Amino acid sequence: MEILFAIAIGILSGSGVWLLLRPRTFQMIVGLALLSYAVNLFIFGMGRLAIGKAPIVAPGAADPALYADPLPQALVLTAIVIGFATTALLLVVLLVARGLTGTDHVDGRESQ
């Protein structure tokens, strides 16, 4: 499973970086979204992969070895929500820039 997980991160981030370097604003937004999936998965993976060990503790003394690492999960959870908010901000900034400059090129003008 680890191999699949790592390859998925690689493909998501590779696609994201490819799009990030493209000239159109929409490509950049999609690229950032893909890159944020990859980064979220990466951070989540730092807690190692565990199946069937959701960090929902049973009553009584909790043995940390029985549960997946909750810390990266908490970090990623807020990252997901903030990621949405910043994507929205970026989208609106790019839309406004397009209205002002008349182009959807990331530089605000068509390349020569």
Add this chain to the structure above:
Amino acid sequence: MSLALIVLLPFAGSLCAAFLPANARNAESWLAGLVALTCMVSTLALYPQVAAGGVVRLVAPWLPQAGLDFYLRMDGYAWLFTLLVSLMGVLVVIYARYYMSPRDPVPRFFSFLLAFMGSMLGIVLSGNLVQLVVFWELTSFSSFMLIAYWYQRVDARQGARMALTVTATGGFCLLAGVILLGTMAGGFDLERVLASGDSVRAHPWYPVMLVLILVGALTKSAQFPFHFWLPHAMAAPTPVSAYLHSATMVKAGVFLLARLWPVLSGTDLWFALVSGAGLASLLIGAAAALFQRDMKGVLAYSTVSHLGLITLLLGMNSKLALVAAVFHMMNHATFKASLFMAAGIVDHEAGTRDLRRLNGLARAMPITATVATVAAAAMAGVPLLNGFLSKEMFFAEAIFAGERSLLRFGLPALATLAGVFSVAYSLRLIHQVFFGAPAQDLPRAPHEPTRWMLLPSVLLVAACLLVGIFPARTIGPALSLAVQAILGTETPAYSLVLWHGFTLPLLMSVIALAGGVGLYLLRYIYGQRATGAAPLRAPFDGRRVFDLLIVAQHRFAERMVRFASSRRLQPQLFLIVCVAFAVAAIPLIPNGLGRGSAPLTPIDAVYVLPWLMGCACAVGAAVQAKFHRLAALIMLAGAGLFTSLTFAWFSAPDLALTQIAVEVVTLVLLLLGLRWLPRRLELDDPDRRSRQARLRRIRDFVVAVFVGGGLALLSFAVLTRAPRDSIARFFTARALPDGGGHNVVNVILVDFRGFDTLGEITVVAIVALTVYALLRRFRPAPESIDVPRAQRGGAGGDALAFDPAALLPAGGLAIPAVLVRLLLPMAALVAIYLLLRGHDAPGGGFVGGLVMATAFITQYMVGGAMWVEWRMRIHPQFWVALGLTTAGGAGVLASAVGRPFLTSLGADIPLPIIGEVHVGSVLLFDLGVYLVVVGATLLMLIALAHQSFRSPRAAVTREPAGS
């Protein structure tokens, strides 16, 4: 205690003055005057203590870890300067009350003036060198504000900028020098530094330290080669020139040199640098003063010259010269301030300070003329005035300064020459302005000012006379206290009397007086017009050097920016990606990224299916994002779905829930954005097949493969290594006992790390408001303004025309419209359920909020924004505000029982039927999160959706805008 009062009261007064209304002209004058008077009286009250040889001290801890105390220390020398600063403060405030025009914002003036006074008092009373530098910088800043007081004038802005650049650069050097000095002496407090003079002078770093400190002192005192800022600072209001640029601030440099004299002086380097700078300033300033057109210009250059005299005295390595220097500091302050005040009066009453236009004012303003004449005579060194005494002492020192032949004859000759210049410019100033035929074309008819405006200058001139005639009985005791404070037991014998007999210094004075008169007559007879620039000055023009340096810096910065940066985003992003890759790769590669030793989890065939889908979607989105945006968007959502499934698979139910809910709102968001993007068809693209474009794509592909491959390798390397012990164990172990919740992730979010979450929802709220604000002024591109084809007529009907009374929205979505209306309460129920159970089971405020927002958005999507809003106003901004208040309130709740902010409080409440229920402040906090998420999501999406209705109207009413 009164020391703290002396330093802090002006700052407090400054704050008060800043808040006074702009027309309260008398209130702030009274305030400033009383503050200055209080400082002065407190200083006088300390005289008996200081006169008895005591040092008044006040020590408070400041930065104990750095060995620094806030240390105020008043000995005789500091006392004399404190008195000078506060007394001048009183006089200048009185003068400024009548000088400043009520049309100007006078409270600002007094506020800065008081701030300056506090800083200056801080310098003279500092017993700690680092603290002294802090106050030193404060004087630079308040001086900047005061010079730029009439900031609408170009010369004021330029002068202020130049003064700040020069003095602040000097202050920076001073700080470096003081740190070196403190390191050499083993401490920063003045007494320790003063006691370690021998070891400091023998230290190998002494020359570096000396140069740094001298740069600080010489820039402040406007000494050659940094003297050029002072004439430009004359753009300040005249009370500022009288206070800062003659009596106090420019004295800070020479004050410091005298303060550190026992430590720093006594070496050849000191002699060469200090007296060299002093002599150059003395001569250049005096010569330049002779050629100024502006009264204040004459005074500014003469200040440079007189400060040069003081610096020269300090540089002579002689104790008697030090006495003369301290004496001249006081004398110069009195006559120069009164001359500045007279120049201001002339400017105020005649409307100009131009020496070529002014003439014969003595008839219209006899008192001013008398006062100015006496002060100028003191400046020229006429007997019976204080300037004469210190100049005599200077001449005497110049004679005995050196044994070498060049110095032996050169220095007295140059000193006499400076005296000649000084007499000539003083004479010129008085004669041009006050004598001769009365000028006819003045902007105003000159007359005597009000009595109160004259008073300060009259008092100062009286002081000049008193000190000049009875030196021993007036300034004598204070001067001897000051000198003893510096030199201690080694104070030399000196006599403060008017008549020393027929001596060489007297001869020099006579030559200077006669020569000065002769020089002026020559110049007057030949009628050389004042040109504003002294012929001598050209090769030493610091101003040119300063300007050249500034221009060179700008050019260099521009070139660097052009070389190192780009306004284009693509190269920037390319560099960022490459650098990020390199930063990660360089430390990792040598240590190996191979497989670790931990066992692998066996591959589950069921997971392979979504995995394949996710990877294919990611690649597909990357390929299609340019020409098939909708397809790319759907595939992006596919990749998101895969991410969510992965979270679910690997024991992260909360993440899976949040991811899928976010996926929905992101998709809606981007769909709303699509409408405003330009059409782009693959066939239209001209440069798609060009060689350059192809090369760029190959380059980017390589980068993408490297980054993706690197991240995959890194992830694999981490995943196959056993986890290190982290704080995660603590969270898992303590979640239930301390946090009272079974869901550890949620407990971390709302309890353990609640403060982070509070910050995060605040960010979300700010972003939502920013999006809203940006869209309020949204101008779509011209070709996107038309209603899209899909919304025009056809099956969907006209989206803009709606019938508010209709039970269902018009169009082909009647059945979904019924269904989503039924869905809303159900969705709300699910959202609340997720919120409530979040502490113990997957869920929580984030997920709940997103579900609720999705339910609202579905209404919009199916019914159309107008139709929905006709029936229900959501007001998302209230949700956001309420949410932030609730979350913050839940945090504040803890302080009600005396616990720190955001401590969770809870209790188990038994309820009938339901049983025992745990209620806590964390639930309230999570409710706040929920409300913020609902509000922020809706605020952004609805604002974006509304643009479709706004733009057709906007296009009609605002046709020419932008095009």
